[in-house]
Each structure stands twice: as C-alpha cells, then as structure tokens.
Amino acid sequence: MNTKASSSTVRVAAVAWFVLVTTAIEASLAREAEALLQWKSSLQTQTLSSWAPNQTQCLWVGISCNNAGSVTQINLPNAGLQGKLDNFNFSSFPNLTHINLSSSNLRGDIPALVGTLSKLTVLDLSMNQLSGAIP
Numbered sequence: 001m002n003t004k005a006s007s008s009t010v011r012v013a014a015v016a017w018f019v020l021v022t023t024a025i026e027a028s029l030a031r032e033a034e035a036l037l038q039w040k041s042s043l044q045t046q047t048l049s050s051w052a053p054n055q056t057q058c059l060w061v062g063i064s065c066n067n068a069g070s071v072t073q074i075n076l077p078n079a080g081l082q083g084k085l086d087n088f089n090f091s092s093f094p095n096l097t098h099i100n101l102s103s104s105n106l107r108g109d110i111p112a113l114v115g116t117l118s119k120l121t122v123l124d125l126s127m128n129q130l131s132g133a134i135p
C-alpha cells in the first residue's frame, strides 16, 4: 500500500468530515434563528427589535447561547409579549435548558412540543393566559 496516497486520503476524508460537521452545525443554528424570527412575527407586539437577522441570535435580548452558539436560554419575563406559543417551533432547540416567559400577555394552549425539549430544566410560563397542561 502506498502510504503517501493513503495518508492524503485520510486528510481528504478528515477535511470532508469537518466540512460536513461544520455545515450541520451552521444549519442547526440557522434553524434556531429562523424559529425565533417566525415566532416573533406571529406576535402582535413588536418589542423585540434586537431580534433581527443582521446579528447572531446569541446577541438578541433575552437569548443566551452556549460556546457553540446554540440557544440554551430564553429569558423574557415581563416583556409584554402579546400572542400565542403555537408558532414557536420548540423542536428547533435541542440545547434549550431555560424558558422564562412569565408575566406577559401570552394566550392559547401550551404546545405539546415543549415536552420534546429533553434538556429543559426551567419552564416558567406563569402569569399569562395560557391553558392546558405542561406536557
């Protein structure tokens, strides 16, 4: 076996793997931003002016991320948010641990998708007009 050829094959494979993983991570971060913007546009109040595609969602008000730039916390208590959670695509946030949307004007049902957040440890939806069980 030609060791020179096989080591360059390994190098090409490593680069391809890196590109694939990087692309997958970027796609998942883009899905998080898209899900947040989609929810924002469903709200009647447009108070979240920092939530814009011109900067990473990690810099948006109320959003915290881990080192990889994936959303871990959504902390928007007392934000006067008017709308529903139906358009909040919770399945786009694999690393979400905290949600605090207490004391707003959210109404309607608590979506069953909240139950798919496997890392969630804090969920505070109190002082809204939401109905239904926490899944």
Ligand SMILES: *[C@@H]1O[C@H](CO)[C@@H](O)[C@H](O)[C@H]1NC(C)=O
Pocket (backbone or CB within 6 Å): 049, 050, 052, 054, 055
């Ligand atoms: C991004 O866009 C928003 C809304 O158009 C604007 O209010 C904000 O100042 C912009 N931020 C940056 C960092 O450019």
Ligand SMILES: *[C@@H]1O[C@H](CO)[C@@H](O)[C@H](O)[C@H]1NC(C)=O
Pocket (backbone or CB within 6 Å): 031, 089, 091, 092
């Ligand atoms: C919600 O997000 C998931 C994962 O990112 C995606 O597969 C799905 O199509 C999204 N659903 C809607 C209604 O946008």
Ligand SMILES: *[C@@H]1O[C@H](CO)[C@@H](O)[C@H](O)[C@H]1NC(C)=O
Pocket (backbone or CB within 6 Å): 077, 100, 102, 122, 123, 124
């Ligand atoms: C959510 O935020 C409010 C206001 O800051 C705070 O009082 C409350 O304790 C928080 N909820 C949780 C579960 O941490």
Ligand SMILES: CC(=O)N[C@H]1CO[C@H](CO)[C@@H](O)[C@@H]1O
Pocket (backbone or CB within 6 Å): 066, 067, 068, 069, 070, 094, 095
């Ligand atoms: C940066 C980070 O923690 N990413 C993780 C987010 O969740 C997915 C799915 O569990 C993991 O594959 C990532 O490693």
